Amino acid sequence: xxxxxxxxxxxxxxxxxxxxxxxxxxxxxxxxxxxxxxxxxxxxxxxxxxxxxxxxxxxxxxxxxxxxxxxxxxxxxxxxxxxxxxxxxxxxxxxxxxxxxxxxxxxxxxxxxxxxxxxxxxxxxxxxxxxxxxxxxxxxxxxxxxxxxxxxxxxxxxxxxxxxxxxxxxxxxxxxxxxxxxxxxxxxx
Numbered sequence: 520x521x522x523x524x525x526x527x528x529x530x531x532x533x534x535x536x537x538x539x540x541x542x543x544x545x546x547x548x549x550x551x552x553x554x555x556x557x558x559x560x561x562x563x564x565x566x567x568x569x570x571x572x573x574x575x576x577x578x579x580x581x582x583x584x585x586x587x588x589x590x591x592x593x594x595x596x597x598x599x600x601x602x603x604x605x606x607x608x609x610x611x612x613x614x615x616x617x618x619x620x621x622x623x624x625x626x627x628x629x630x631x632x633x634x635x636x637x638x639x640x641x642x643x644x645x646x647x648x649x650x651x652x653x654x655x656x657x658x659x660x661x662x663x664x665x666x667x668x669x670x671x672x673x674x675x676x677x678x679x680x681x682x683x684x685x686x687x688x689x690x691x692x693x694x695x696x697x698x699x700x701x702x703x704x705x706x707x708x
Contacts, residue, residue, distance in 0.1 A: 550673045556594035558691050563588045572610075572667070572699065574685055574707040576603055579677045581667070581685065583695060591698070593691050596675040598683035603707070604665040608656035610703045613696060616642030617653040622664055625682055645671060648681070651689040652696040656705055667705070668692060 566587045567573070573582040573590075576597050582590040597603055620639035625632075640647040650669025657663060667685045669692035675681070676688060685707070687695065 552594075552673065552676070552688065556676060556688075558694055559592050560585070561590055561592045563590055570703060572703060572705045574667075574705065576605070576708065581687070581695070583698060591695075593687055593695060594676045596670065596672075596678050596680045596686040598681050599679050602681070602683035604656065604663060604683055604685075605707055606658075608658050608663055608665070608705045608707070610654045610667075610699060610701055610705060611657040611660075611662075612655035613699075613701060614642075614649075614653045614655070615696075616651060617647075617649045617668070618642050619647045619649045647671070648684075648686075650686075650692060652692045654696065654699060654703075654705075667695070 561582075563582075563584075567584045567590070569584050569586055571584045573584065574580075574595070574597075575582070579595050579597055581593045581595045583593070584590050618639055618641050619636075621633040621636055626634055626637055636646065642649075648668070648670060649666065650671055653666045653668040655662060656665045656667070665684055667687065669689035670686040671689070672680075672686075673688045675686060680686070
């Protein structure tokens with residue numbers, strides 16, 4: 520792929536002021552993001568259908584296809600081995616500062632991590648893993664329980680870390696969220 524020179528860099532101050540009060544009071548951790556991980560408009564070697572999200576799990580990149588051979592590329596974190604969603608889905612719901620409740624299977628598998636949050640966490644809570652925005656993946660009318668979402672843990676980018684969802688730096692997720700409509704097809708592999 521050939522990378523163009525147009526990049527996106529959100530102001531950290533703007534992100535904090537856009538956050539709910541609970542997120543603003545959380546301890547702030549400064550994370551240096553490699554320049555090549557900034558959202559970038561790239562040229563693709565093969566023609567692709569505009570308006571589709573492609574997730575490259577192996578290389579931890581998400582591509583929002585913007586033209587026949589063009590995309591906006593974002594660095595992501597993916598699920599730990601054996602936990603990733605693979606296949607096709609459709610975005611049927613979008614949420615800003617979404618609340619979160621761990622699934623019963625998450626609590627059974629790792630009670631030491633998830634039991635304390637069994638009652639759910641409100642949007643903007645410092646431990647809410649969905650971060651600033653979430654795109655909900657459905658197959659037909661069935662919620663897959665997988666999401667593309669922001670994260671309060673930007674240092675996890677480029678790693679296999681989560682329970683299976685696709686994580687993005689909050690500011691990058693806000694950028695994608697504003698571009699992607701309900702009904703967008705998502706291909707994960």
